[in-house]
Amino acid sequence: MPPSNLILLGSFLKNMRDIKNLRGHYNDERVFIIGNGPSLNKTPLEKLKSEYTIGLNSIGWIYSETDWRPTIYCNGKRYPRAHWPNGDYSIISKNIKLADFCFFDPNWRGILGEQKNVFYLDKWKLQTGPFHKYNIKKIKSISNRQLYNFWSDDISDLIYHYHTMYEAVQIAVYLGFDAIYFIGCDLGLEYLSPHLIFESGLDPFHFDGSKYDYLKTAIRERSLGRSLINGIALNLIRRISNNKMINYFNTDTSDHFIPDYLTVDIADGPQTERELIKSHIVSKRVCENKGINIYNATIGGELEVYDRVDLNELI
Structure with missing residues (x-):
């Protein structure tokens, strides 16, 4: 095996081993998963400064509006240059400096390299296979055993990907959190x-x-x-x-907290929204089976899979 391949293999094995060491790191704590929906613009994020939080994707662009910062950062984008075409990864570097742990797709390895608090997750895309073919009614009715065709209990092995929020739930469960709250998860896609x-x-x-x-x-x-x-x-x-x-x-699109977050195409809208809802149904069912409380604390929005809680009353 060429030396370069040996180095890559060594990095891969170390990454897997380090992720295994994270299991249960936050046992019996609660966590807030912060999405990128437009409701963030009216969410008092400062109230979360003393809470464990997971910030997603482009969350860094809101830092100029708040002194809240995430405990954990999760970037589910598989193709860095497609989402940061100008090659400016400064906001990503800032998240790495701020967060205890950061999770990325392996495609980021060539850009970020090996860093102590950076972990790369191998993924299985749910856009292929039975998940994509099942409708909402089917996802609600499949057996608990079948749910694990779409859910990973060991993210050091792989994580199932549909959207970054879904990855973040699997990460939160793996890290040991026993209560999960969504913020900025609006749905209602254009x-x-x-x-x-x-x-x-x-x-x-x-x-x-x-x-x-x-x-x-x-x-x-x-x-x-x-x-x-x-x-x-x-x-x-x-x-x-x-x-x-x-x-x-x-x-x-106005589907996110900043107007230029991305552009939408015909793949967005009702069909994508159904797929998102399906992944939330899986999250809810798995968490309930594990005795993990999971709620929606988003201000407004159209996600009704979970019981809603008021952030102001919660904190």
């Missing part, structure tokens, strides 16, 4: 519909069912031709987006 050539036809993006169900429903509603054209338009747009979504279908 929806673009350039594929709706006919408003009177079915919207294939909204439709929660198989292609066969789609056709049956279109026939029943006497909109088969219009619905088929909408479906063909959606497929064409998705093919374009796979080669980089053209600017016409991109727009700034």
